[in-house]
Amino acid sequence: MSHGPRSGLLAVSTALLAMSRHLEVRDVLKTIVASARELLDAQYAALGVPDDHGGFAQFVVDGVSDAQWKAIGPLPRQHGILAAMLHQAHPERLADVREDPRFEGWPAAHPDMSDFLGLPIRDGDEVIGALFLANKLRPVGDDPAHPPSPKAEGGCGFTEDDEELLGILAQHAAIALTNARLYERSRELTIAEERSRLAHELHDAVSQKLFSLRLTAQAAATLVDRDPDRAKGELQQVAALAAEAADELRAAVVELRPSVLDEDGLVATLRTQIQVLDRAHSARVTFEGRGVRALPAAQEEAMLRVAQEALHNALRHSGAARVDVTLERRGPGAVLRVSDDGGGFEPRATRRAGRHLGLVSMRDRTNGVGGRLAVESAPGKGTTIEMEVPGG
Numbered sequence: 001m002s003h004g005p006r007s008g009l010l011a012v013s014t015a016l017l018a019m020s021r022h023l024e025v026r027d028v029l030k031t032i033v034a035s036a037r038e039l040l041d042a043q044y045a046a047l048g049v050p051d052d053h054g055g056f057a058q059f060v061v062d063g064v065s066d067a068q069w070k071a072i073g074p075l076p077r078q079h080g081i082l083a084a085m086l087h088q089a090h091p092e093r094l095a096d097v098r099e100d101p102r103f104e105g106w107p108a109a110h111p112d113m114s115d116f117l118g119l120p121i122r123d124g125d126e127v128i129g130a131l132f133l134a135n136k137l138r139p140v141g142d143d144p145a146h147p148p149s150p151k152a153e154g155g156c157g158f159t160e161d162d163e164e165l166l167g168i169l170a171q172h173a174a175i176a177l178t179n180a181r182l183y184e185r186s187r188e189l190t191i192a193e194e195r196s197r198l199a200h201e202l203h204d205a206v207s208q209k210l211f212s213l214r215l216t217a218q219a220a221a222t223l224v225d226r227d228p229d230r231a232k233g234e235l236q237q238v239a240a241l242a243a244e245a246a247d248e249l250r251a252a253v254v255e256l257r258p259s260v261l262d263e264d265g266l267v268a269t270l271r272t273q274i275q276v277l278d279r280a281h282s283a284r285v286t287f288e289g290r291g292v293r294a295l296p297a298a299q300e301e302a303m304l305r306v307a308q309e310a311l312h313n314a315l316r317h318s319g320a321a322r323v324d325v326t327l328e329r330r331g332p333g334a335v336l337r338v339s340d341d342g343g344g345f346e347p348r349a350t351r352r353a354g355r356h357l358g359l360v361s362m363r364d365r366t367n368g369v370g371g372r373l374a375v376e377s378a379p380g381k382g383t384t385i386e387m388e389v390p391g392g
């Protein structure tokens with residue numbers, strides 16, 4: 001590369017831009033080594049990122065073919081010159097790396113290297129990596145702007161200017177690397193959030209459908225001998241519930257709202273589901289919907305999910321003889337109430353229990369649509385869950 005002041009600046013600028021264009025740590029590292037090798041006319045360039053156990057978490061090379069890299073074997077450990085770069089603050093410029101007292105040899109397939117320039121990549125006080133260059137390619141003396149003098153440089157092909165340039169590169173590398181790490185971390189967080197959403201969704205929708213399915217199948221089994229016709233009806237119900245569970249599962253995965261809501265609306269959906277529960281359980285389960293208009297989709301979905309979980313809890317935990325569900329209009333919004341006459345519980349006592357997702361999920365969903373949730377319960381007094389949504 002020719003180093004007129006302007007073309008040199010252009011090359012550096014291009015390299016810096018390339019570094020910050022990438023978002024993935026691995027790509028950033030690759031761009032850094034490739035830029036360093038090209039800008040400084042080295043035959044080989046490498047960048048090592050230390051792990052916490054005295055090895056390299058990542059080691060990226062440029063100038064070595066894939067086959068050669070494979071033949072060299074496992075990642076280098078942090079010792080010898082490489083380690084020195086991670087533990088010392090200043091750059092190192094050597095005429096012949098093999099002559100250095102810290103040199104400990106290299107694997108058989110390792111390319112031969114002599115002149116060496118290495119320096120740490122620092123983020124504040126922390127060394128987050130080290131950059132290495134080996135074997136200056138440019139025959140000395142053909143660059144009028146930077147006449148290198150092998151003797152003055154101690155015989156090393158890399159000049160003081162090279163060292164300075166690599167220092168600038170390392171500073172930008174530190175920024176690019178830190179940004180890429182932040183980006184990857186935030187993406188990991190997004191994935192974790194997505195997992196937890198899916199867990200809630202599966203809990204709310206699918207596990208309840210499966211629960212109803214089990215009960216209906218049991219009902220069919222007890223009926224099959226004495227009332228085959230009703231057993232047949234229950235089995236049809238089993239098939240329908242299984243199909244719904246499959247739909248819900250798919251919906252949870254692609255974050256669609258339950259398709260029945262789009263087709264039938266909240267009131268009709270609640271009514272049908274409650275009829276099924278009424279038939280499947282010994283408790284009497286009733287529904288009354290008064291004057292509710294269509295609500296924003298997200299609010300309808302949240303209401304359906306909360307109703308399902310409240311019903312599920314009432315039927316599973318309370319021992320109630322009756323569960324009554326009402327849905328009424330309030331201003332532009334609506335209020336859902338699920339009341340049982342069962343054993344009740346102490347709402348505050350369950351809040352800490354990590355295994356129980358139901359109540360937490362009800363609260364999350366309500367908050368998620370700007371609504372309000374009240375859980376009213378006391379041992380021996382039954383339970384009422386009230387959810388209000390603002391409408392739209």
Ligand SMILES: Nc1ncnc2c1ncn2[C@@H]1O[C@H](COP(=O)(O)OP(=O)(O)OP(=O)(O)O)[C@@H](O)[C@H]1O
Nearest residue numbers: 313314317318344345350355356357358359360383
């Ligand atoms: N209607 C109710 N009547 C009596 N107890 C209830 C009622 N609703 C909830 N509970 C009590 O509150 C606890 C927490 O309920 P929650 O829905 O959060 O979890 P869960 O139903 O135990 O488990 P999950 O819903 O995660 O499958 C229940 O285990 C139960 O003891």
Ligand SMILES: [Mg+2]
Nearest residue numbers: 312313358359
């Ligand atoms: Mg529950």
